[in-house]
Amino acid sequence: MGTVALAVTDGMLHFELSLACEVFGADLTGIADPWYRVAVCGSGAVRVGRFRLEPDCGLDELAYADTVIVPGWVDVDEEPPADLVDAVRAAHEAGARVASLCTGAFVLAAAGLLDGRRATTHWAHTEALAARYPLVEVDPDVLYVDDGSVLTSAGKAAAMDLCLHLVRLDHGSAVANRLARRLVVPPHRAGGQAQYVTAPVPAQDDHPLAELFSWAIERLDHALTVEDLARQANMSSRNLGRHFRSAAGTTPLRWLLTQRIRHAQELLETTDDSIDAIAAATGMGTATTLRRHFNRTIGVPPDTYRRTFRSSRFRAR
Known part of the structure; x- marks a missing residue:
């Protein structure tokens, strides 16, 4: 966690800057303690x-911050100020995590x-x-990209997705979800980082899948299949897949697996349930299956994830 430094210069976009200040600069010790220390840095x-x-x-x-955030700026047709560029580079070389909005x-x-x-x-x-910048692999289709020590987000509201992702990395899913509820925003949206992002429930009440998402999430302990989802939605499997990709940007099975992993994260953080019990509660069946999918998606085994987020960062409230 530590210090979050916001790098500012003339022409910064106030929406992204304000958003970062709200997430990292507000007194949120009621959600997690300690929270972040924030500094606004500029010439x-x-x-x-x-x-x-x-x-x-x-x-x-x-250069002394743990995380440096560079908000968006207006005049992208001009080269950014040299002092800002040099300072951001120096911070990264000093070991800071650097994120752009x-x-x-x-x-x-x-x-x-x-x-x-x-x-x-x-x-x-x-x-x-x-x-x-031809050496950069630009992906126009994602909400944000996490490349370890360097992270980038798409525009406007996607900045919130990246900020919540940073909180999730530092404090775990339970804390990030509580923060999202406080901010009245979805804790996850479909995007480029599958291990942390889940598809939102469609906002339209008349959407063909509006009720199916909630129905499935309430039954994650069941071994649901695509056929089960299609039957509940009263449509063919092929039609379901088409609607799913339109609404959630992914396939029904991939979406379902993401829900199971997300629920497993929350149970690992907030309960003392065994891995076997969590596997059953998330519809994974066995601890072996849960460990395989969890490790492949999150990058660490469930036991390691629990030690990291429950013992040192989770605060029951």
């Missing part, structure tokens, strides 16, 4: 949208942090990012 007073902002400290302080990816690319990496930005600027 003197800056203009953010229609507002004038006085930073807490200079850009040189980025929206068009902040242009700053990371100018610093060379995206060379040879997969990255994203606002869909309206993905072609410009790819053309200007």
Whole structure:
């Protein structure tokens, strides 16, 4: 967790900056304690949208942060300020985790942090990012990309997805979900990081799958099949697959597996249930099956995940 430094300069987009301040800068010790320490870093007073902002400290302080966040900025046709680029590069070299929100990816690319990496930005600027920085593997179809120490998000609301992802990495799913409820936003949305993202329930009451998503989530302890889902939705398996891809951006089985993994994460964080019991509660059947899918999706075994998030970061409330 530690210090989150927000790197600002003239022309920053106030929406992304405000969003990051709300997630990391608000007093959320009632959700997790300790929370983050936040510093706004810039080279003197800056203009953010229609507002004038006085930073807490200079850009040189980025090198001492644990996480550096670069919000989006307006003028992507111009090269980003050299002092900002140099400070972001120095912070990463010093070991900071660096994340960009929206068009902040242009700053990371100018610093060379995206060379040879997969990255994203606002869909309206993905072609410009790819053309200007050909060493970057630009993915225009995802909400965010996590490449370890360097993370990028798409535009506007996708910045919230990435911020919640960072909270999830640091504090676990239970805390991130509580924060999402406080902010009145979905804890997960469909996107590029399958291990943390789940498809939202369609907002429209008349959507063909509006009731199916909730029905399936309430029955994760059952060995549901595509045929079961299709029967419940009163449609053929092929028709179900077409509607699923349209609404959730994935296949029914992949969506279902993501729900099972997410539920397993929450149970590992918030209960003392055995791995066998969690496997049964999530419809995985056996501990061996749960361990295989969990390790492949999350990158660590369930036991390791529990030690990391329950013992040192989870606070029961």
